[in-house]
Amino acid sequence: MDITIDDDQKMLRETAMAFAQEAMTADAIRALEGSEHGFDAKVWRKMAEMGWAGAVFPEEYGGAGTGLLELALIVEALGQGAVPSPIYSTVVEAGLLLLDAGSPAQRDSYLPRIASGEAILTTAIAEPSGGLSPAGIRTRITPAGNGFTINGTKLFVRDAGAAEAIICLGRTGDNETDLTLLVVPRDTPGLKIRRLQAAGGEALWEVVFDDVNVDADAVVGEVGGAWSHVARLLLRGAAMKSAELVGIGQASLDLTLNYAKTRVQFDRPIGSFQGVHHHCAEMYRDLEVSRLLAWQAAAALGDGMAGDRETFIAKAKTSEAIQAVTRTAHQIHGAIGFYRDYPLELYYHRAIAAAAAYGDAGHHRRALARMLRENLGRFRGESSHELPVHYV
Amino acid sequence: MDLKFTAEEAAFRDEVRAFLRREITPAVWEAHRDLAEQGMWTAEFTKAFRRKLGAAGYIGMGWPKEYGGGGRSRVYQAIFWDEMEYHRAPGLDRAITYIPNALMALGSEAQKAEFLPRIIRGELSWFVGYSEPEAGSDLANVKVRAVEDGDHFVVTGQKAFSSDAHMADYGWVLTRSDSASSKHRGLSMFIIDMKSPGITITKYPTLAGWTHHAVHFDQVRVPRSMLVGEVHQGWKTVMGAIDFERAALSSPGLVSYQFDRLLAWCTKEREGGRLIDDPLVQDELVRLAIEAEGAKVMSYWLACLHAKGLRPQHETSLALLVKRETARRLDVSGLELLGPFAPLRHGSPWAPLEGEVEVEYRDHLYFQFAAGGFDITRNVVATRGLGLPR
Ligand SMILES: Cc1cc2nc3c(=O)[nH]c(=O)nc-3n(C[C@H](O)[C@H](O)[C@H](O)COP(=O)(O)OP(=O)(O)OC[C@H]3O[C@@H](n4cnc5c(N)ncnc54)[C@H](O)[C@@H]3O)c2cc1C
Numbered sequence: 001m002d003i004t005i006d007d008d009q010k011m012l013r014e015t016a017m018a019f020a021q022e023a024m025t026a027d028a029i030r031a032l033e034g035s036e037h038g039f040d041a042k043v044w045r046k047m048a049e050m051g052w053a054g055a056v057f058p059e060e061y062g063g064a065g066t067g068l069l070e071l072a073l074i075v076e077a078l079g080q081g082a083v084p085s086p087i088y089s090t091v092v093e094a095g096l097l098l099l100d101a102g103s104p105a106q107r108d109s110y111l112p113r114i115a116s117g118e119a120i121l122t123t124a125i126a127e128p129s130g131g132l133s134p135a136g137i138r139t140r141i142t143p144a145g146n147g148f149t150i151n152g153t154k155l156f157v158r159d160a161g162a163a164e165a166i167i168c169l170g171r172t173g174d175n176e177t178d179l180t181l182l183v184v185p186r187d188t189p190g191l192k193i194r195r196l197q198a199a200g201g202e203a204l205w206e207v208v209f210d211d212v213n214v215d216a217d218a219v220v221g222e223v224g225g226a227w228s229h230v231a232r233l234l235l236r237g238a239a240m241k242s243a244e245l246v247g248i249g250q251a252s253l254d255l256t257l258n259y260a261k262t263r264v265q266f267d268r269p270i271g272s273f274q275g276v277h278h279h280c281a282e283m284y285r286d287l288e289v290s291r292l293l294a295w296q297a298a299a300a301l302g303d304g305m306a307g308d309r310e311t312f313i314a315k316a317k318t319s320e321a322i323q324a325v326t327r328t329a330h331q332i333h334g335a336i337g338f339y340r341d342y343p344l345e346l347y348y349h350r351a352i353a354a355a356a357a358y359g360d361a362g363h364h365r366r367a368l369a370r371m372l373r374e375n376l377g378r379f380r381g382e383s384s385h386e387l388p389v390h391y392v
Numbered sequence: 393m394d395l396k397f398t399a400e401e402a403a404f405r406d407e408v409r410a411f412l413r414r415e416i417t418p419a420v421w422e423a424h425r426d427l428a429e430q431g432m433w434t435a436e437f438t439k440a441f442r443r444k445l446g447a448a449g450y451i452g453m454g455w456p457k458e459y460g461g462g463g464r465s466r467v468y469q470a471i472f473w474d475e476m477e478y479h480r481a482p483g484l485d486r487a488i489t490y491i492p493n494a495l496m497a498l499g500s501e502a503q504k505a506e507f508l509p510r511i512i513r514g515e516l517s518w519f520v521g522y523s524e525p526e527a528g529s530d531l532a533n534v535k536v537r538a539v540e541d542g543d544h545f546v547v548t549g550q551k552a553f554s555s556d557a558h559m560a561d562y563g564w565v566l567t568r569s570d571s572a573s574s575k576h577r578g579l580s581m582f583i584i585d586m587k588s589p590g591i592t593i594t595k596y597p598t599l600a601g602w603t604h605h606a607v608h609f610d611q612v613r614v615p616r617s618m619l620v621g622e623v624h625q626g627w628k629t630v631m632g633a634i635d636f637e638r639a640a641l642s643s644p645g646l647v648s649y650q651f652d653r654l655l656a657w658c659t660k661e662r663e664g665g666r667l668i669d670d671p672l673v674q675d676e677l678v679r680l681a682i683e684a685e686g687a688k689v690m691s692y693w694l695a696c697l698h699a700k701g702l703r704p705q706h707e708t709s710l711a712l713l714v715k716r717e718t719a720r721r722l723d724v725s726g727l728e729l730l731g732p733f734a735p736l737r738h739g740s741p742w743a744p745l746e747g748e749v750e751v752e753y754r755d756h757l758y759f760q761f762a763a764g765g766f767d768i769t770r771n772v773v774a775t776r777g778l779g780l781p782r
Contacts, residue, residue, distance in 0.1 A: 001394055001395065001396060001397050001398065001401055001467055001692065001696065002393060002394045002696050002699075002700075003393060003394075003395065003689060003692050003693040003696045004393065004693065004696050004697060004700060005393055006393070009393070069393055257778055257779070257780065260780060261779075261780065261781065268781075269781050271780040271781055272780070272781040272782060274771065276774075276780070277770060277771055277774030277775065277780055278767065278770045278771075278774065280773075280774050280778055280780060281769075281770035281771075281773040281774045281777075281778070282770070284710070284773060284777065284778060285710055285713060285714060285773070288690065288707070288710055289686040289689075289690060289714060292686070292689045292690055292693055293685065293686060293689060295393060296393075296395060296689055299393045299394075299395055300395055303394075303395070303396075305395075310395075313681070313682050313685050316678075316682055317682050317686065365675060365678045365679070365682075368678040368681065368682070369671075369674040369675065369677075369678050372655075372668065372674060372677060372678060372681075373668065373669070373674070
């Protein structure tokens, strides 16, 4: 066992942190929030040059073949620097989905260009039903000619405005998980997109499919066999958002410590008051536990373990804890933090968005509760203990 | 990062588990609990069991070879402590957790030669004499005096809240050796033989139902060779020792045990069905499981940092805080999940889980203020860990 990051990972983390701090000014970040794409293409290209767009893909696709923990360290840094990027849509979602389930042709055509930063792709999963469960998927995929027709409305689609293709999940049969994934070029007739007004730095879109036709070779994986891939995608997304939340929490704590050491009231820095000490210690406690749980989730998914228990725990914990951290940060800043041009606001908004992404705390607790009912032993995880004294 | 135990670590864990299941059976528990002491293990059994741990090689497993240790990584030690706590085995106290670490780091060569071999065999019990009636959180306020007299020091005064003093062979005692200098300067640390003339022990019942002690020193002569560290430099010594103490107290075994026990209770068939089928109960159990996982990961993370040769400091306080706060949450939820049975004590035929939850709810109360209680730990984390001004 070694629950620490190794020297290479540490170096990657430091590089990513340094980059994320330098990449963009707070004003530039803020200016992007209303913009169509929501991220700066030049910054994304630089990240790709550093190898981050391709990090998790095998060398044959121009990647470095690293694990998910490395990706988690990168998104943590981006969270800490509040740097928006298409890394979720393109790498965490579409890229890894294609790597898992794509046909050789699909992989060859997209993965090398994703790794080099040229191609932006995304996935369209969630719907107005709001949930992330298969039962909520209403979008219909019907056979038509040599291919399929798609009808339905998708929500929370990341970076749809910049994507060259959208991988869409729809229903091909009546069984709950009779679901299929199709790659749809963004300029296909009948596909309409609309930017959603939402907190946080990501560009989220509504995507409407109105009699959109695609060929048979658009299928990713097998017809009717999509759900296991989507479930994996959602887990990866949740683990990565947990890591991003840690970055958001770290930035909030750093700003707070800095402020508490310099802001003088009653002739003393406010950071010398015990009430403030205790608030900060609480933030730090929640942050460190969150960090370890987030790393654990990423490592478990990356190591080929099921990783679901670890991910549910991480996302449930970080979604609540880091939002609390940002609220306490504001408590200590007082009025100044309430102003739009003080950087704390960035993190307050991002925590709202990240906590909601890929399942909020309640969603993941519900998943854990299901595990609890169905499989007590797994629920205890490593400790396949027997109770020492017999009670039951 | 590797979340899984190595094959050797897993084998070691299984071996420890098998050892504990063999040694700590329900029959053994029944035979050696002291009912007058709220069902704690008797002092005799605790001492005998510690020798067994010594004979099995568990005590010094993580010590360097030069001190007769097994030289194994701290991960093994963490596994051992985790399992000991989980099985609620006796003997996992200062005598084998942090006193030896403190001795190795701070003791003289003669002291190491005298005590470490006996500690590793599980022969010694200790009491830690820091607290006094006027020196709790404000530990530098100690008043027990040590007066130099040739090659001895003469110790006089009273220590308070002295755990296990009744069974101790030695005391690890902080004294004031120079009352003229400032509060933190004039302190000295001694190892005191509890058979020395002039020592008396007073008993006080606690609200957890067991007996605690105070130790009185009346002109007790302590050889100079039993001074730990340098004279008047006791503050440095005690601060070093306390870091080891906090690391030792953060083991997650208790929390896992509490959780598993609660789960067992909730799956039991009751009048209207199983508690675990109630959504509110599920939500509470899930929240507890999340906290318990946090405590576990943080504790093993600490062990891994140690195993890498790093020296975590405020992280240690943090891990202690996380473990103890989680244990308290489990205490509170546990009592609530027992419903009308909550107040029934051991001995009542209807007491659920042998009355353990009710005892622990009272017993763990001291987590909130003793040995780096919640608020003091937050102070340490804020000032030492986060660099906030005092
Ligand atoms: C079961 C048990 C076992 C113990 N075993 C030992 C032992 O073996 N050896 C030994 O030496 N001692 C032992 N102690 C004593 C223990 O170390 C003390 O309880 C501890 O140091 C706190 O001191 P106090 O109880 O006098 O509380 P006080 O210091 O009087 O504090 C009272 C309350 O005020 C809070 N407080 C005090 N100062 C501050 C501050 N600066 N900021 C914020 N809050 C503050 C404390 O957190 C606490 O809640 C034991 C205690 C218990 C209950």
